[in-house]
Amino acid sequence: MFPKKSPFFLLWVLPLLVIIILLSSSFRMWKETQDLSFDLLRSVSKNYAEQIKTRLELFLFERRKDLNHLASLKEKYSLPQFLDVFKTDASGIVSRDKNYLAISYLDSSANVLVSTDFDTINDSISPINKLNLDSLLETLSADTEMILTTVNTSENRLLLFMLRPVFSTADKQNVFSGAVIASMQVENLLKGIVTASIHKTNYVQIYIGDTLLYENEFKQSNQQDQFSEAARSQVSFYIMQRKFLISVFPPLNGLLDKLIRQNNLRFITNAIASIIASWLLALALFVSYRLRITTSELARSEERYRHLAENASDMIIEQAIPQGTYEYVSPAAKRLTGYNPSDFYNTPFLFEKILIPEDQERYRIQWQNTLEGKTPQTSEFSIIHKSGEQRWLNQRNSLILKNGIVVAVEGILTDVTEQKKAALEREMLIRELETKNRDLERFTYIISHELKTPLITIKGFLGYLEDEAFKGDFSGLHQDILRILSATETMSHLLNDLAVLNRIGHTATEKRNVKIKDIVQKCIGYFSRQIKEKSIRVMISEKLPEVRAYPGELFELYKNLLDNSIKFTENQKSPVIEIGVKQVDKEQVLFVKDNGRGFESKYSDRIFGLFNKLDAGTTGTGAGLAMAKKIIEHHGGWIRAESEGPGKGATISFTIPQ
Amino acid sequence: MDSVQSVVLLVEDNESHALLTIRGLSQQNIDHKIIHVTDGQAALDYLYRRGVYTNRRLSPRPDLVLLDLRLPKIDGLDVLQEIKNDEDLRSIPVVVLTSSMAEPDIVRAYMYHVNSYLVKSLDYDEFRREMNDVARYWLTWNINPL
Numbered sequence: 155m156f157p158k159k160s161p162f163f164l165l166w167v168l169p170l171l172v173i174i175i176l177l178s179s180s181f182r183m184w185k186e187t188q189d190l191s192f193d194l195l196r197s198v199s200k201n202y203a204e205q206i207k208t209r210l211e212l213f214l215f216e217r218r219k220d221l222n223h224l225a226s227l228k229e230k231y232s233l234p235q236f237l238d239v240f241k242t243d244a245s246g247i248v249s250r251d252k253n254y255l256a257i258s259y260l261d262s263s264a265n266v267l268v269s270t271d272f273d274t275i276n277d278s279i280s281p282i283n284k285l286n287l288d289s290l291l292e293t294l295s296a297d298t299e300m301i302l303t304t305v306n307t308s309e310n311r312l313l314l315f316m317l318r319p320v321f322s323t324a325d326k327q328n329v330f331s332g333a334v335i336a337s338m339q340v341e342n343l344l345k346g347i348v349t350a351s352i353h354k355t356n357y358v359q360i361y362i363g364d365t366l367l368y369e370n371e372f373k374q375s376n377q378q379d380q381f382s383e384a385a386r387s388q389v390s391f392y393i394m395q396r397k398f399l400i401s402v403f404p405p406l407n408g409l410l411d412k413l414i415r416q417n418n419l420r421f422i423t424n425a426i427a428s429i430i431a432s433w434l435l436a437l438a439l440f441v442s443y444r445l446r447i448t449t450s451e452l453a454r455s456e457e458r459y460r461h462l463a464e465n466a467s468d469m470i471i472e473q474a475i476p477q478g479t480y481e482y483v484s485p486a487a488k489r490l491t492g493y494n495p496s497d498f499y500n501t502p503f504l505f506e507k508i509l510i511p512e513d514q515e516r517y518r519i520q521w522q523n524t525l526e527g528k529t530p531q532t533s534e535f536s537i538i539h540k541s542g543e544q545r546w547l548n549q550r551n552s553l554i555l556k557n558g559i560v561v562a563v564e565g566i567l568t569d570v571t572e573q574k575k576a577a578l579e580r581e582m583l584i585r586e587l588e589t590k591n592r593d594l595e596r597f598t599y600i601i602s603h604e605l606k607t608p609l610i611t612i613k614g615f616l617g618y619l620e621d622e623a624f625k626g627d628f629s630g631l632h633q634d635i636l637r638i639l640s641a642t643e644t645m646s647h648l649l650n651d652l653a654v655l656n657r658i659g660h661t662a663t664e665k666r667n668v669k670i671k672d673i674v675q676k677c678i679g680y681f682s683r684q685i686k687e688k689s690i691r692v693m694i695s696e697k698l699p700e701v702r703a704y705p706g707e708l709f710e711l712y713k714n715l716l717d718n719s720i721k722f723t724e725n726q727k728s729p730v731i732e733i734g735v736k737q738v739d740k741e742q743v744l745f746v747k748d749n750g751r752g753f754e755s756k757y758s759d760r761i762f763g764l765f766n767k768l769d770a771g772t773t774g775t776g777a778g779l780a781m782a783k784k785i786i787e788h789h790g791g792w793i794r795a796e797s798e799g800p801g802k803g804a805t806i807s808f809t810i811p812q
Numbered sequence: 813m814d815s816v817q818s819v820v821l822l823v824e825d826n827e828s829h830a831l832l833t834i835r836g837l838s839q840q841n842i843d844h845k846i847i848h849v850t851d852g853q854a855a856l857d858y859l860y861r862r863g864v865y866t867n868r869r870l871s872p873r874p875d876l877v878l879l880d881l882r883l884p885k886i887d888g889l890d891v892l893q894e895i896k897n898d899e900d901l902r903s904i905p906v907v908v909l910t911s912s913m914a915e916p917d918i919v920r921a922y923m924y925h926v927n928s929y930l931v932k933s934l935d936y937d938e939f940r941r942e943m944n945d946v947a948r949y950w951l952t953w954n955i956n957p958l
Contacts, residue, residue: 599914603882606911610932610939611828617936618835637828757885767884770825770850 169436176428184421191413199387199402202356206400207389209347210360214316214393217254218299220247221318221334224257237268244270255313255337299394303340303365312340312367316394344368357403362396469567471498471505475560476525478502490547490569492540508537510544524563529553534570546574600764604648604775608641615641644775651777655764658707658781659788668705670698670744674733677712684720688729695734699742701810703789708810711785714778715746715806721772722804723750741809749803753795761795782806818844818951821874823855823891824909825883829932833878833909836943842951847874852886855879856894859901874904876950881910881917889917893924903957905950 224243228236237259244257248270258269302315318334344367348358360368390399463470469486473479479502483495491508498504506517513535520533529551539545548570554562615634622630674694678685685692701708716731723729732747753761753768760766762783767776779795786793791809820837824830830848837846849855857863858871865871877895881888888908895901905927910917913931921929930946933939 599912603912603914606932606934607826607829610911610934611826611832613934613936614832614939615828617940618832620936637831641828754885760885765882767825768851770827770884 166436168439169432172432172435173428176431177425180421180424180428183424184417187417187420188414191417194413196387199356200389202358203387203389203400203402206348206358206360206402207391207398209350210344210398210400211391211393213253213343213347214301217251217316217336217338218318218394220251221257221316221336224259224334225318241268241270244268253338253343255339257334257336259334301362301394301396303362303367312365313337314340314343314362314367340367359399359401359403361399361401466566467568470564471567472554472562472564474562478521480504481562490539490545490567491537505537508540510536510538512536524551524553527553527560529563536574545569545571547571597764601648601652604765605645608644608648611641612638647775648777651775651781654710655777655781655784658710658784663704663706665702666705667700668703668708669700670708670735673705673708673712674698676709677716680713681716681720688720688724690720690723690729690731693730693732693734695732697735698733698744699735702812703810707785707788711782711808712746714782717774718778718806719746719748719750719804721750721774722752723748726750743807743809745805745807747803747805752797752800752802752804754800755797758795758797762793779806782808786810818842818876819872819874820844820846820951821855821858821877822846822848823850823852823877823883823888824848824880825850826880829880832939833943836940837947839940839944839947842947844947844951845872847871850884852883852888852891854885855883855891856886859895859904875956876954877904877906878909878946879906881908881912881921889920889924892921892926896925905954905956907946907950909946 224240224247227239227243230236231239240259244259248254248257254270256270259267299319300315300317302317303312314337316336316338344360348360348368348370356370358368358370359366387402388399389402390397392398463482463484466484466486467489469490470482470484471480471487472482474481480495480498483498485495487493487495487498491505493504493508501507506514506521509517517535520530523529531551533549533551534546535549536544536546546569547567549565549567551563551565553560554564615638619631619634619638622628622634671694678692678694684690712733719731720729723731726749728749730749733745734747735742735744737743751769757768761768762779763776764780765776766780767774783793786808790811793806793808795804795806797804822830822833824833827850830850834846834848837844847858849858854863855877858865859874859877861868861871879888879892883891888910892906892908895904895906902925907928907930908921908926909930909932911932918929930942933942
């Protein structure tokens with residue numbers, strides 16, 4: 155059995171887990187990409203910062219070379235000579251290098267002794283003098299160098315001063331001969347450096363100490379402020395005892411923005427995809443679970459159905475509509491019809507072909523109705539089994555629909571031959587019983603009537619006798635008594651015949667092989683006197699067969715027939731009785747023929763009626779032929795009386811089936 | 813006026829019975845003639861005046877038919893039916909005189925419009941009385957169409 159709890163677990167937790175895993179990895183990827191982007195940008199900007207730094211260092215190094223050269227002049231020359239040479243060389247440098255505004259030589263009090271262009275920067279030097287030179291004096295050594303910045307408020311320019319002491323005494327008290335300074339317009343200076351190094355779209359800030367020397371001006375959008383800290387690259391370094399700081403901000407209006415957007419997009423896409431994926435997973439799990447259940451259920455029910463169909467004693471047929479081909483025929487077909495399922499598959503409408511002819515029309519009509527969707531629920535047909543036997547089949551039908559259209563009809567057939575045969579036999583027995591009942595009633599009626607008749611005679615004539623005796627008239631006495639006697643004789647004959655009749659069919663003896671010739675001879679013996687007296691010629695055929703019959707009854711039969719023939723040939727001139735046998739349509743027909751009185755052919759059936767006499771004048775009870783009929787019927791044969799007419803003799807024919 | 817002799821056609825196969833009946837009828841002082849036939853075919857032949865009965869004088873139309881039921885050749889009830897089906901013969905009164913008390917016979921007889929159904933009495937005296945009454949009733953009281 156498929157466990158009930160685990161699918162629930164799988165169906166819900168598994169996809170949820172998948173979502174969590176996918177989303178978290180997506181998030182991590184996003185973050186990584188985000189960081190990578192910043193790292194990328196930072197390294198890019200660092201490169202740029204390094205570039206700028208290098209260029210700045212290089213530039214300042216070049217300037218220092220000039221200043222060193224100028225400082226070295228003091229060693230060579232005495233002061234007055236030094237001042238002149240200094241002036242010339244300094245002017246030469248300024249004019250050569252447009253970055254200088256001025257190069258000045260100061261005394262220890264920071265008074266300008268020589269300057270290339272003193273006037274323009276004079277005011278700016280003075281405020282810084284005391285402050286910076288003091289500090290310079292404090293730390294003074296031959297190698298001390300300094301860079302200062304100051305803002306010239308009147309012109310609003312940023313100037314960069316580079317200090318280079320010329321010489322110093324060991325005794326710092328006395329001092330200081332002078333510092334060489336160079337002032338440069340920072341902005342123009344650095345602009346050139348910056349633009350030469352990097353793409354213009356980067357944003358650059360250069361600080362010396364806390365003073366901003368340079369920054370490019372370009373509009374930044376607000377959102378980039380949040381990135382500014384992360385993406386900015388800072389390079390700080392010392393030149394001439396001053397800290398330089400270069401900050402480079404990458405082009406936020408482009409690369410980073412694009413990267414960030416891409417990353418976000420990727421993250422969202424991943425998130426959605428993972429949700430969908432997990433949903434699909436859940437669906438797939440669910441469907442496969444349902445499918446598995448259904449398939450197993452289906453397999454089970456298919457198995458059950460197959461088992462049923464294969465092993466049912468009833469035969470199952472499925473026919474396609476409208477083609478009539480057999481879609482399925484169960485193995486039981488072999489038992490019910492004698493034909494294999496393969497025979498059915500190969501032969502459309504095989505069933506119709508094996509029906510008995512009388513049922514074929516009905517079957518065709520039923521098929522037509524089925525095509526119209528009106529198949530009867532139950533129907534019964536009779537077929538000829540392959541073995542040759544007739545079988546009866548009861549069929550229950552149901553229509554198979556697909557999308558509301560009838561596509562096939564399924565029938566379940568049961569062999570009802572036994573029941574049918576039983577039913578038929580029952581019907582036959584009932585009919586037989588009814589006939590026998592009727593016969594019995596008639597018989598009883600006839601008997602009572604027949605017995606009553608002589609009784610009336612007896613009583614009647616006794617009455618007359620009494621009257622006549624009373625009157626003393628004895629003339630009719632003899633006649634009356636004769637009549638009475640005759641009536642009693644009649645009654646006695648009647649009762650005798652009844653007894654014989656009754657015994658027919660209830661013999662204690664068995665059937666035996668009897669030679670008819672022997673029987674006939676015995677009868678002839680019985681009637682020998684009458685035959686002789688009436689000169690009847692009796693012809694007995696040599697071909698009289700031997701039959702299997704009740705010997706006593708057969709004797710009774712021939713006795714009655716002979717009796718009749720003798721009686722009815724009474725007035726013939728040359729009476730002839732023929733006892734023989736003839737072949738009629740493969741049947742052996744025995745007969746007794748006479749040339750006596752005969753009878754009208756319309757009475758040929760009545761003649762067999764019990765106590766029916768065609769002629770009131772004849773002797774006998776009229777039971778002879780009735781008895782013969784009963785005997786023949788007991789043997790299973792038939793008996794017939796024929797005559798060409800009154801005076802043309804009569805023939806009684808009969809058969810004794812073997 | 814000529815005395816009209818009543819003619820009775822007695823259809824009875826049993827000779828003794830016929831004798832008893834004839835004797836019984838004769839004891840009334842009624843002038844009548846009894847014609848006795850012994851089977852149904854003869855009865856019809858007589859009534860239709862065929863066969864041996866073609867002579868009108870010798871075979872007068874009966875005023876009464878006394879009919880036994882169990883007859884050779886043609887059964888009494890069939891004879892009755894034929895008489896009553898025939899336009900000409902149906903006006904002849906037919907009285908069944910039989911020993912049969914069987915209900916089906918009685919029913920059938922009346923179905924065929926028998927005029928009367930009588931059962932032969934076993935008792936001699938009763939039978940005689942019965943015959944007297946028959947003669948008196950049917951030959952004296954009863955009026956036939958001309």
